[in-house]
Amino acid sequence: xxxxxxxxxxxxxxxxxxxxxxxxxAAARVQTHVSGCRSCRDDFARYRAVDALVGTLxxxxxxxxxxxxxxxxxxxxxxxxxxxxxxxxxxPSPLGPILxxxxxxxxxxxxxxxxxxxxxxxxxxxxxxxxQEGGAALERLHGELLDYLxxxxxxxxxxxxxxxxxxxxxxxxxxxxxxxxxxxVSSYTGIAGELGKPSAVRAVAQALRHNPLPIxxxxxxxxxxxxxxxxxxxxxxxxxEQLLTVEGVPTVHARTPRIARAAMYHYAPNPDRQYCLPTCxxxxxxxxxxxxxxxxxxxxxxxxxxxCVDCRPDLHPISA
Amino acid sequence: MxxxxxxDEAGFETIVATHHGEIYRYLRRLSWRAVExxxxxxxxxxxxxxxxxxxxxxxxxxxxxxxxxxxVFRNHLRSERxxxxxxxxxxxxxxxxxxxxPEAEAVAGEVRTLTETAIRGLPLKQRLAFTLRKMHELDYxxxxxxLDCSPESARAHVFQALRKIRTTLNGxxxxxxxxxx
Numbered sequence: 001x002x003x004x005x006x007x008x009x010x011x012x013x014x015x016x017x018x019x020x021x022x023x024x025x026a027a028a029r030v031q032t033h034v035s036g037c038r039s040c041r042d043d044f045a046r047y048r049a050v051d052a053l054v055g056t057l058x059x060x061x062x063x064x065x066x067x068x069x070x071x072x073x074x075x076x077x078x079x080x081x082x083x084x085x086x087x088x089x090x091x092p093s094p095l096g097p098i099l100x101x102x103x104x105x106x107x108x109x110x111x112x113x114x115x116x117x118x119x120x121x122x123x124x125x126x127x128x129x130x131x132q133e134g135g136a137a138l139e140r141l142h143g144e145l146l147d148y149l150x151x152x153x154x155x156x157x158x159x160x161x162x163x164x165x166x167x168x169x170x171x172x173x174x175x176x177x178x179x180x181x182x183x184x185v186s187s188y189t190g191i192a193g194e195l196g197k198p199s200a201v202r203a204v205a206q207a208l209r210h211n212p213l214p215i216x217x218x219x220x221x222x223x224x225x226x227x228x229x230x231x232x233x234x235x236x237x238x239x240x241e242q243l244l245t246v247e248g249v250p251t252v253h254a255r256t257p258r259i260a261r262a263a264m265y266h267y268a269p270n271p272d273r274q275y276c277l278p279t280c281x282x283x284x285x286x287x288x289x290x291x292x293x294x295x296x297x298x299x300x301x302x303x304x305x306x307x308c309v310d311c312r313p314d315l316h317p318i319s320a
Numbered sequence: 321m322x323x324x325x326x327x328d329e330a331g332f333e334t335i336v337a338t339h340h341g342e343i344y345r346y347l348r349r350l351s352w353r354a355v356e357x358x359x360x361x362x363x364x365x366x367x368x369x370x371x372x373x374x375x376x377x378x379x380x381x382x383x384x385x386x387x388x389x390x391x392v393f394r395n396h397l398r399s400e401r402x403x404x405x406x407x408x409x410x411x412x413x414x415x416x417x418x419x420x421x422p423e424a425e426a427v428a429g430e431v432r433t434l435t436e437t438a439i440r441g442l443p444l445k446q447r448l449a450f451t452l453r454k455m456h457e458l459d460y461x462x463x464x465x466x467l468d469c470s471p472e473s474a475r476a477h478v479f480q481a482l483r484k485i486r487t488t489l490n491g492x493x494x495x496x497x498x499x500x501x
Binding site: 067 | 332336340341344345348354357358361362365366369370373374431432435436439455475478479482485486494
């Protein structure tokens with residue numbers, strides 16, 4: 001026995017009306033139809049019953065303890081993921097493509113990469129790291145980095161995560177390096193001295209060779225004791241020179257690029273915190289590291305130094 | 321100088337606190353075993369955490385999580401299917417349903433168990449659409465997004481599911497609600 005056409009046509013509305021899905025108009029059509037059709041009236045009643053059964057199932061919840069236990073396990077796994085997760089992105093810059101990577105604690109890696117897909121990044125060779133591309137915070141870091149490289153900003157006040165430093169010694173070297181101010185230059189020997197390990201010059205150089213946060217931890221401000229730029233990002237001394245130029249540090253090209261010490265202000269620690277011209281006494285002969293150099297007077301004074309009252313760098317500024 | 325960059329994830333803790341219970345119940349309804357729902361709900365939130373950067377401030381977080389959970393469940397089924405030979409699954413399924421048998425004989429529960437079995441036996445998309453709509457009362461728009469289909473076909477899936485459940489219950493006395501006018 002086949003159903004009349006009108007019953008077949010009303011069926012979707014009938015299901016809808018019986019299960020609370022119908023529009024008012026459809027519900028009215030169904031009412032009219034079932035009042036005159038016994039078979040559809042029965043159908044309607046059975047769909048109502050199904051709907052009520054479904055309602056019973058909806059009201060059932062698993063034991064609260066199960067959900068709580070599941071949530072606790074989730075929180076543990078989430079904490080584990082967070083501790084391993086590092087977001088990264090490769091950005092264009094005047095120094096070539098740069099990868100910036102950050103964990104929940106802060107920026108963990110800044111790296112010059114040669115490929116825009118970051119395929120050559122050391123990020124993918126590190127153990128205990130879970131990587132993920134992109135993130136809004138990274139975009140902002142990139143903006144600040146560009147400002148820095150254009151000289152519009154002198155500090156990158158980023159929270160740092162030193163997880164990729166390989167030892168406490170390396171972390172100490174990075175921290176000492178981070179304390180060398182904008183526009184200033186020190187030497188590997190100087191950092192070793194500050195750490196109270198004057199003989200660890202090579203170890204300092206090694207640590208900075210592995211600096212996971214170039215630019216942010218300004219290893220470009222650390223040069224050889226004779227002023228040679230020495231190493232940077234492998235053999236890319238040009239990058240080091242560009243970064244120093246942005247900060248107003250003069251360089252000269254002899255056989256190798258070196259800083260123009262004679263054209264820089266000198267600071268040897270003294271109780272009055274006074275900085276000098278290179279012609280003041282024997283200051284120009286003291287090893288770089290024991291003296292810190294500044295390309296620009298203002299940048300020395302920003303760090304709290306004042307002009308020497310003997311040589312008066314304020315009255316006789318070094319002309320550029 | 322610049323504003324400090326925010327790295328804290330307090331927002332996500334709130335998302336977990338607010339939505340975990342419901343997502344867990346959803347996956348528990350779909351899964352055979354509690355431990356499965358446990359794993360899948362963890363997987364859902366771990367994925368959500370990784371994808372959180374793509375979440376806009378005005379996004380419907382609940383809908384977003386349901387979509388991820390649905391995806392996680394479907395992937396899980398796919399890998400389960402690969403892992404076991406198909407006939408093994410069917411046999412295991414039957415056995416589990418039969419285990420419920422003696423209890424289900426208790427008259428009150430019989431129709432209910434039949435309904436549950438009917439829901440479990442639905443084709444996947446119908447079952448998902450039905451569960452999202454009738455158990456969690458999501459909009460068809462949202463269900464369509466979760467299932468990669470239009471709101472209209474999401475609705476059609478739900479109706480198809482209702483027809484099948486009704487057919488399964490044919491010949492059984494149903495607790496009737498109010499009489500039809």
